[in-house]
Amino acid sequence: MLTARTVSRATLSYDEMPLPVLQPNHVLVRIHAVSLCGTDLHIYEDDFPTDLPIVQGHEMAGVVIAADPAAAVRPGDRVAVDPLVACGRCRACRRGRSNVCQHLSVLGCYEDGGFAEVLSVPAERVHAVPDGLSLEMAALGEPASISLQAVERSEARAGDVAVVLGCGPIGLLAILGLAERGATVIAADTDPARAALAEVFGAAAAFVVGEGFPDAAQRRLIDDATEAAGPDAIIEATGVPASLQNAIRMIGAGGRIIQVGISTQPAAIRIKDITDKEIDLRGSRNSRGMIPAGLAMLARHPEAASALLTHRFAFARLDEAFRTMADRAIPTGKIVILMPAAEEVPA
Template identity: 30%
Template structure:
């Protein structure tokens, strides 16, 4: 079968590999669409601590069941999306029903071959059936939408709250869409990419160009000097680690979504004097995936404006080149 293979730092190529052989309780998925995300770009740059070449990346994907191994729940022809997390089932988090923070959490497309291929083997308990009115393109964004759902849940956002989102990538924009449905009164979103900020405007958010405006002053101006009730940090830079405390209201809540490559400096004294709360978030639970699918099924959230490019797998290098340039890309999907 065809597979898009990560072979070294900044090196991806189309390869021919053996079709996966199923183990018990696994399902072979014929991939319809698979999206590049920030984690894939970290792997591509050679900076991921676990992912090693050669590797078929891709953990945001959907497709059709091709065959099954000793299971009855799914049949060939079923359309499914994939919850790509691999858990131990034994640690304290797993026993508490919080397996998305498993002590040894691993992921399809990072720790084993993923969705940048014609076929991929997936444990059957990691599949979610797709409604007929959710397209394959939409379903490929189930995982990032589930992450956004989980993130907003973690924020304890209340109806009427104002929200500032630092970073207008796919996750930041999806957080904005979910926050809007959760009752946010105003949503400010910052970035340095004019193209991404234009999409943010089209989605109804107040877009702030971080190259042209001081984020702190802009958010304070919009909120009459008070600051946002909730701030989501989604850019993962030292600059945004500073901004997240500058543009938030007293007793407000900061949610750090980014996975920092280097530990940032955070002014704890500034948090102390204004009684700020800080929380973090990691991937998503099975319930978040179910909610994400429901939001798309009911047409409450439309993820299609986030898709900037659709490419055949043969253009895997072009896809990563596009994602490397945030001025012209947002979400790149491969269609094996």
């Protein structure tokens, strides 16, 4: 089988490798589609705490070609792959928090992943793709699960007002999940096009963030929606320190702030702001088995899900896909790589 291995900074090597052998309690999946996220670009640019070389790709879907007899799936089934590899033994795992396992690994990030024609996966890590959802859309089941983990952490319910800061794919899918719960969602992004897209995903209003956010008009809208009490929940999906600072200023008393955007930068936070309003400030990482819920949500909202996919590249053009992703002059949502098993579609 053919694999694409990131061997050094921005350097790929296409290599023929032996097909994996079916192991007990595993399935073999012929990969059809892999979508890219920011982590993939960081790995490709050797700006991520993992060792090269590595076969990347952690957002993936394909077709089962062989399965352990005890597996719940059979050859021919369409599946999305959950890339998380948890030990199942550490304190976090024993408490049901496998998404923050002390020994966590992720296929395509810390060990070989989906940029291979066939992948061996533990049987419990594959999930059936709903009828009517294409495999390229099913590759978005993993990012959808990340968003739903943040929504779950927000404890949002019908009647709540929730703000989502950042309208990239994770933020947009979080908007969709919040709206399904019956929350009134207000979205914000520095990019006018992304902010406008938020309404397709169920936002009642979308702000373009500028200096002094929220401005007077935006503050009035938030006040009108919350009886001047502030939002019940805020999902911070940018990873920008100033955005978290804004969230702490905006949140209502007793509100929940969910930090799902990733950054290594420090944020200056005034402790008194947290205690005065008794804010719940929560991180959100990966997901706890929410890929089936993510796939179901994508299947319920095909138009919104389709709006996320802006570029498709054949496997042989993976370098070009990464360069496109890195070019800030090119607006991108999700980029999908079509593997040799899928019909090649020009970008």
